[in-house]
Amino acid sequence: MKKFAVITLMYCIVANLQSNAQTNRKPVNLTDLNFTVEAAPDWNNFLKRDNGWFGGDGIYTIPLNGIENKQANPDDPILFIFSDSMIGKIENGTMADGYKMIHNSVALLNGNKPVAAKMRFSWDTDKKGAAESTFIPRTPQTDSTDYYWLGDGFVNQELGNAVYIFGYRVRNVSTGAFGFKEVGNTLIKIPAGSQPPYHDLKQMDTPFYLTDKKGDIGSFGAGIYVNTTKAGAPAPDGYVYVYGVRGIGKNVMVARVLPKDFEQFDKWTFYDGANWVKDMGEVADVTDNVSNELSLTALPDGRYAMIFQVGGMSTNVGMRIGATPYGPFGPVIKVWDCRPDLEEKTFLVYNAKAHPSLSAPGELLISYNINSLEFIADLKKHPNLYRPRFIRLKINSKGK
Template identity: 55%
Template sequence: MKKQRHAFLDLNVTLLLIMLAIFISCSNSNEKRLAPKNTSLTELKFTVREADSWSNLFKRTSGWFGGDGIFTIPLNGIDSSESDSAGETLVLFSDSLIGEINNGKLDSPFVMVNNSVAWMEGHEPGKSNISFHWAENEKNAPQSLFIPNTPNSKPGEYFWLGDGFANQEKNNDIYLFGYRVITTGEEAFNFKEVGNALIVIPSGSKPPFKSQRQLDTPFYIEGTPESTGSFGAAILVNTKDAGAFSPDGYLYVYGVRGQRKEVMVARVKPGDIEKFHLWRFWDGADWQSDMHKAASIADRASNELSVSQLGDGRYAMIFQMDGIASTVGMRLSHSPEGPFGPIITIWDASADLSEGKQLISYNAKAHPNLSKPGELLISYNINSFDFFADVEESPNFYRPRFILLEIEE
């Protein structure tokens, strides 16, 4: 009887050891797959070139012919280069121009709306794959798709759009940030943010999104020019279902603060996005509940940017250096909250600014779901300090330009 008992115990021990060995083997294999192949935060081997087919996709002569913003939301929720190439993408624009262009000149007065969208089928930049949409008022005149209608909003406010995502934990409803903005009447930058909102579009909705919901959030920081900020500048969905390489189950939401364009980050589980008391903010050492203690994880960024994980495990922040400049920059990190390394210059947009006397470039960002493995498709906006004069002279200047970053092994 004792021999049988010892044999039974020996068998159990053997099975446990085998299971432990398998677990360790799988864990080690997993660690090797997820660990960064390159731990440097200062170097990345890459080449970069113009992505003319994408830039030309937005050079249009009828209907929508200009806009900025250019956030892209994969409607299946997979925001990586592994995304289904046949999927649909919602493209968000802020200020948008609608009208007709004939022989390179405006054929009639144009209309500016504060936001619009494009609907893309698949991931190829073909003009038959994309359609542009805006709302219309009772007189069939173009109108913004998203107009502030929250308890805190006031007449005359309008939305500039931040980043968004399809929330797989909330029925694939689309969540996007809207900055409530007012016109100030000042000469140079005659606008001011006064609040931050979440706009929720039910899954399956099509423009003009009449069933949208809007929620005031507490994620606008009002203060001095050095401390004023807001969240929604970029979103990283770091979940397995979203295609993340190193998923931890969190949604990371980035914000920008002050004249130095400091980047902040918050996180929350996607299913808890509307439970604002559960949001946590990185203070440089830990995640805590006080938004005002959010640390600067980078600076010299732009008010719109992106954070994406590269195939080697590192995270790449893409932005326009100092907000408005010809330089598209990148910083690298080992984690979504940083620390991020020094700026790596990846593109000079000066050639695009030669089309007009007062043109500017701004708000560069990457579009992982429209990229192929080993690549990052990046856009940046072109605008003008003499906007209306330049639109009359060259109406197609106000549109995104694209570059393709190809990462070398």
């Protein structure tokens, strides 16, 4: 009995200490960040081109050394991936005949600066030598008319340094506001050392496309945060966090998996708002009002910044502060008003995100995309409109 009493007393002491620690823990500030922001004309001009690749959206950047959480070294290669891309020439202030839109393309930049001589764009070609998408769906669930738009990607240092990229299978449809629909989620695996157009890649259908009880469609791959020591994460827990977006509310879902298990989809878990669970159907919405592409970046003070276009297609680049990679997240902090870029009423803005491997210490280089509701007509008048624009968010040394 004495032994039992001692154990009980010790348990009570530990429980009281834990309770006091939780009570006295300073709450994380999710509402404020001390920052300034300015345009990044060097990067804006870098992607203003008139030959070959002259436009695209969906930009993600993947440091091929696998170090995701800090600026790349001057000679480190960085893979840029784009979704719909314009290939051709701009002459006399308009698109020359023979231009073509393909559904995705890539570029390799050696280093972290916008130096044209160090950037090489690439795409595939068809049997006639015409430009063709780098990545074309070829999985068991693919329909002959499907094509890829690309999600985020990373170098998996636990699986042979292969590059993993999410591919959204998209199909043109006769219904809906935009004439297309996402119909499936896949994973593209590029072996280490492979060169564009990556004819040795592997493609896998994934289960990470869902329709929930309300009928909202969702998919994972909108953003990736590699929270590992090898990736340079400041507070690593060993997991890769993958963000999904669903519904017209642009709600964020979070999944995680160990890097070594990335292809073993049954080992993924999903955050239900309190715990990590196996059932994707139980995944919670951790925040909302984001865009279909986004980023999560560790801040110097231990918090996390989620960057996105507010509401999907508004004129504001937004940020939410998170206490952990899976929340809780604070309210929208408006970072940048994109309206000065909208020369025509038909222009629209979407899918902002940060690029840590291109960001100087204490800064976040952020991109957002410009497009048009009258795409070809406006491109003929403004042939350089369809390309990412960039801003620099500079964080005060105190952080908040």
